[in-house]
Amino acid sequence: MIYLDNAATSWPKPAAVPRAVAACLRRAASPGRGGHGLSREADKILFAAREALAALFGAENSGTITFAANATDALNTALFGLLAPGDRVVTTSMEHNAVARPLRALEDRGLILEIVGCDRTGALPLDSLDDALDGGAKAVVVTHASNVTGGVMPLADIGRKARAAGALLIVDAAQTAGAEPVDVAAMGIDVMAFSGHKSLLGPQGTGGLYVREGVMVEPLRYGGTGSLSESDRQPPFYPDRLESGTPNTPGIAGLLAGVRYINQRGLEDIRAAEHRLTRELVAGLASISGIEVYGPPPGAPRAAVVSFTVGDRDSGEIAYRLDREHGIACRGGLHCAPWAHKTIGTLSTGTVRFSPGCFTTAADIAAALAAVRSIAAGHGNTH
Numbered sequence: 001m002i003y004l005d006n007a008a009t010s011w012p013k014p015a016a017v018p019r020a021v022a023a024c025l026r027r028a029a030s031p032g033r034g035g036h037g038l039s040r041e042a043d044k045i046l047f048a049a050r051e052a053l054a055a056l057f058g059a060e061n062s063g064t065i066t067f068a069a070n071a072t073d074a075l076n077t078a079l080f081g082l083l084a085p086g087d088r089v090v091t092t093s094m095e096h097n098a099v100a101r102p103l104r105a106l107e108d109r110g111l112i113l114e115i116v117g118c119d120r121t122g123a124l125p126l127d128s129l130d131d132a133l134d135g136g137a138k139a140v141v142v143t144h145a146s147n148v149t150g151g152v153m154p155l156a157d158i159g160r161k162a163r164a165a166g167a168l169l170i171v172d173a174a175q176t177a178g179a180e181p182v183d184v185a186a187m188g189i190d191v192m193a194f195s196g197h198k199s200l201l202g203p204q205g206t207g208g209l210y211v212r213e214g215v216m217v218e219p220l221r222y223g224g225t226g227s228l229s230e231s232d233r234q235p236p237f238y239p240d241r242l243e244s245g246t247p248n249t250p251g252i253a254g255l256l257a258g259v260r261y262i263n264q265r266g267l268e269d270i271r272a273a274e275h276r277l278t279r280e281l282v283a284g285l286a287s288i289s290g291i292e293v294y295g296p297p298p299g300a301p302r303a304a305v306v307s308f309t310v311g312d313r314d315s316g317e318i319a320y321r322l323d324r325e326h327g328i329a330c331r332g333g334l335h336c337a338p339w340a341h342k343t344i345g346t347l348s349t350g351t352v353r354f355s356p357g358c359f360t361t362a363a364d365i366a367a368a369l370a371a372v373r374s375i376a377a378g379h380g381n382t383h
Helices: 016-027 037-057 071-082 097-108 126-133 155-164 249-265 267-286 315-326 338-344 362-376
Strands: 065-068 088-092 112-116 139-143 168-172 191-195 207-211 291-294 306-310 331-333 351-354
Touching: 016 037, 016 249, 037 065, 037 191, 037 207, 037 249, 065 071, 071 097, 071 168, 071 191, 071 207, 088 097, 088 126, 097 112, 097 139, 097 338, 112 126, 126 155, 139 155, 155 168, 249 267, 267 291, 267 306, 267 362, 306 362, 315 331, 315 351, 315 362
Parallel strands: 088 112, 088 139, 139 168, 168 191
Antiparallel strands: 065 207, 191 207, 291 306, 306 351, 331 351
């Protein structure tokens, strides 16, 4: 099988990831829930993972990293924990449902929502963002890179504009954490959700939230944290404030192994390889008659995500045939991002999405292009 669905979940994982999960299950217990050796071993895993993630994201204090079940869980914690009825929030038309649905739910409760339209390539017009911020805002909520087009938002510019307007910058980094450089201080990021099971190469069921020091997020969950057990009030300090309940220690052990792999190989090496394969995909697909490729123009920033259509044919059918006839795993449909598809004009058809990862090879890309060429030419099954 050729796996080109890394935007959903990276696969395969580095060999150290499942080893770390298994080792944790053998030797670690609940962190912060005992003074014995197994509990202390779990404490060390969580601390090491926070330290590694903080360093990767340019955060000075690892206590600003809290763990969550996934990026969606982290985004819900941030949005419901920071925003209230009457607050004005600015976002973009390229957001995933992990942002869109919580914001719509908050809008039903009295949030004032301003959606800045992006152009047909998915790019955000910064002058339109300026206009939206003229009315003031509690927060700007934006994806770092679209899971549909791969277009990368200019976070540093957005961060400067948000600060000038007195707004928090809340970032969905599900598609970029571990694959694109992220510096929370330089980019002006106040809050950032990340996924553990995508480019950070960890297991499913892992993710987290960076919260800048001084920003207070109301917890989404309350309960035991292993700290201040004499009190029936939630701890006021991070990370305990947002981490009630027993954490997914085996998953976090695997996530730590994934981050260590990134550090060992080098994020820039991974990024360069993925960008090279992405350019080959875009150029190869664009050369096939009947194919339309969506997203940034050549030379513009793009994460390792490429969406395309084959005429007016249903994207689900194309993805199904790529899997069944050619052994290529990809995704067809709306990718949980209807706003983005409406923006780029593919709401009725969806798109086929190829997303290479750090273990994808040039031969994989060549085989995928040959398969698309065959299907576009009408070869093979038609049903």
